[in-house]
Amino acid sequence: MRAWRLDDGRQTLALAATGDRLPQVVYWGARLPDDEDLSILQAAQMIDVTGGMLDENPDLSICPEATRSFPGQPGLVVRAQSGTPMLPKFCYHGDDAGEGALTLTYRDADHGLALIFSFAIDPETHLITAKTTLEADAPVHLHWLAAPVVPAPQLSEEMYDFSGRWCGEFQLNTTAWSPGMRYRENRTGRTGHEHFPGLLIPVRGATNAQGEVYGFHYGWSGGHRMVAEELPDGRRQVQWGHASRLEAGAATVFETAPLYMVYSNDGLNGCAVAFQRHLRDRIVTWAKPDAPRPVHYNCWEAVYFDHKVDVLKDIANRAADLGAERFVLDDGWFGQRDDDTRSLSDWQVDPRKYPEGLHPLIDHVHDLGMSFGIWFEPEMINPDSDLHRAHPDWALGSEDQTLGRQQKALNMALPEVRDFIYDRMAAVLRDHDIDYIKWDHNRVLPMPDAAQTRGSYALIDRLRAEFPQVEIESCASGGGRIDFGILKRTQRVWLSDSNDAIERLRIQHNAALFLPLVVTGSHVGPRTCHTSGRVIDISMRAWVAAQRHMGFEMDPRELTEEEARVLREVTAWWKTNRDWMAGADILRLDSADPAVLAEQQLCRTGDRFVVFAGKEDTSRQIAPRPIRLTRLTPDAMYRIELINRGTAHHLSRGTPELKSTPITVSGAWLMTQGITLPWSFPATMWVLEGTLTDKKER
Known part of the structure; x- marks a missing residue:
């Protein structure tokens, strides 16, 4: 038995192999003790055999092999240059394990093929980067090559992936697990509005802010393919790779794009923050790294x-x-x-x-x-x-x-x-x-x-x-x-050709599961949106743009003096706050009101945050429901100010404290009871600033 593991402070990915066979992921989840016996984990995770089954369950390996009787989608489909199908059987050839990195090499000598699997875990961002490379002694035709394949959690009831269209990107799809597979393939030749290459698998009970979630992103700008399959025996696998038959010619080397994976124990936000930080701090190379993001x-x-x-x-x-x-x-x-x-x-x-x-x-x-x-x-x-x-x-x-x-x-x-x-x-x-x-x-x-x-x-x-x-x-x-x-x-x-602030509110909300503020362009569009025909107030347009890398994309000659004043004020606010917001984590909040999309941008030091609560539709109930915040220190005190309270409509006739003055409350109250905002019409945004303080105010 051979076994390997990758760890950070949050998670463990453990692989084990029987003899010379390809390894399986025998555990991926919360951090295991350093002295955990992986051989026991391998033996314990094996499923039983009963009537109507093979005498031994074929491995759900990191590249499932048809030649070993695997009953689901294989991880490799390849043909010889003559066109003859190849059914390789890979055996252990070598490994290279270092701090936070692992490379495994397996060969099929009869067919002259080798598979090289690489894994690396980032201890700060928590992302695991995985890739598969196929090498051949003679040119072969590749039909399908999966990045390292992992099992999906059994306690998950559904999965989230993303579709869209022009001016309607990042639409969240919910699909129930069932026997068979969720197969998505993008053959448009670019990443596509239609199929963003991301997948989130929540464990039962997970929300934005709590519970276990597994996240995936395939980092490739051409066509891609995703397979989320439940086998007849109940096991589940997730495969990612280039779209099938994407390689036109025979070659001796093929490789997948990097597959980015992460386990979260604090909801969708745990995946979102990992993706946001890794993209911003590890992947993007900045032309002017010390310059602020310009309006x-x-x-x-x-x-x-x-x-x-x-x-x-x-x-x-x-x-x-x-x-x-x-x-x-x-x-x-x-x-x-x-x-x-x-x-x-x-x-x-x-x-x-x-x-x-x-x-x-x-x-x-x-x-x-x-x-x-x-x-x-x-x-x-x-x-x-x-x-x-x-x-x-x-x-x-x-x-x-x-x-x-x-x-x-x-x-x-x-x-x-x-x-x-x-x-x-x-x-x-x-x-x-x-x-x-x-x-x-x-x-x-x-x-x-x-x-x-x-x-x-x-x-x-x-x-x-x-x-x-x-x-x-x-x-x-x-x-x-x-x-x-x-x-x-x-x-x-x-992010989208749509400058409709209401549509962008949702697009930005879902895109934040992968993208940080600094890369996400968001512009104040015309009074009458050119792509939706909707007329939206300047305050809503400006604050939605201020949620991300702010800009304008309208004819400024159309602005009234009042509209120009509002836009200058919001732009000045964004410039004042952009330095800390550039490194902030965008956290999706669990809104009790489906009409409200709310997010909290939390400074990396935790001492300040801003909450954007955008109303995209009419609420079913009369009064607003409270919005719970997240990732605050329970016994710390925070000064909370509704910075655009002056825009409250005259039909907001009550006297909530936030409409007249800042309040100071505990993190526990903010995360358990939550903030109740004033009443508002649809297509409006409330903006709250929070600051860590030791002072107790009224």
Whole structure:
């Protein structure tokens, strides 16, 4: 018997193998004692055999093998270069165990194959990073390779995963466990609005703030596949990998993307904080790590393709007056780009719109104290473009393919394509003082292809190497490419193209299960939302944007004096608090009122927090229900202030203490009784500030 374990202060992952067979995860959960006998755990977790079963239960190993009679989905499907199916049987070859890391190597000598499994556990963020690599002595065709496979908890009744659409990302799905499998596969060639690669498995009774939850995220920006399967004997497995048949050609090395896993003993928030911290502190590489996150202005919903330098300068003046610190020039500055049907890939400044080039606008923006950013969609091409006319063979897919937004994708697997796009983008960046790129990706691919994703990664990596001071935002029609793979190369995501504050309230609430504030762009949109048609008050729009990396994306010329005043006030509040909020944990609160989505952003030191309680619908009951806070010190005292109490409607006629003065109460009271907020209409937000204090006030 061979056994290994990985530990941090929260959890233990234990693996054990019988003889030379592939190991199984025999335990994953709360931290075990250091002297726990793993051989006993392996023997104790074996299930019994009865009628209608094999004489021994096949292993649910970290790569379940069809050749060992495994009755469920195998972890590897591979064919020889001739097309003949291979049924390998892997045996132990070696291991390398270090502090918080483990590598296991297994070989099938007859087929000339090797599987290498790597695990690493982070003692501070608590994330486990796991990966599988397949090596072959001769080229083989890969159909499916799973990252290390783990069992799912037996006391779980359901699982949560995520679907969505354009302007409606991060919709939470609840699926009951039952015999058979939950199979989700994204074959669009990008992460996708439709299938965010995340999974949360709560143990019975878990909520946002309490109970056991297991979390997964597959860090890959191409198509992916998830399998959550319950076998006939009751065991459950979770598999993640690239979408099946994503590798077009035969090769001798294949590897999965990193699979990020975590066990939480304090609800969904335990998973959320682990993912947030690991992404922010371990994965993202910051262009300017010591600089505060700047208030963002994007001109897209102000001018669209109608670029006029004098108009843009006026808009920049107004944005700076409102508190913006970065100005982003969106689509329409290049080629003959008067609409979305032409000029993608012709990355040269349009002399009709910019007769003196971009320098006059950039200089004006800099004179206002703002930095300058610009929009590209590097991986795409319009048939009506100079590049397509010169190189139609550079487009990915067939000549008669269905277009998306009147465009095709460039074949990023071709080095000559990457070189061309790099040269055009690098020329713009060298010739102008630009420190930000909004990198868009506005259509799904005509076919899934892992080489496309690897080519896009290579282009971004090359640009970042030459221009390390340039920050990159990942945008794909909004939230269509958000994952830890793209965020290893970028520093911000555009969470959704919807600037409807009510819709973003929910999108941001669910995305916080994986994303911290500092990478999550959120903008104050127009009074009448361009994607929903809804008219929303400036206070709600501003406070929803202030929940994340704040920005504006509207025409500031439409603002009334009162709207401008409110926006300046909220922006000033965000700037005052952004330094501590940048490192804060976003905690979802368990709201007793389904109409209220509430979160608590808690400083890492625990001495201050802010609560955002947004009302997205009409409450069923008359009076507001209390909202319990979380992760406070029970016997400590906190000063609580409703900082936007002045916005209370005149129909809020009562005299709750918070409407007139701050209160000082214990952490125990806040976490057990909870805060009762004043009455409010839908589409409004209450904002509470909490500060640790030793003083007792009325």
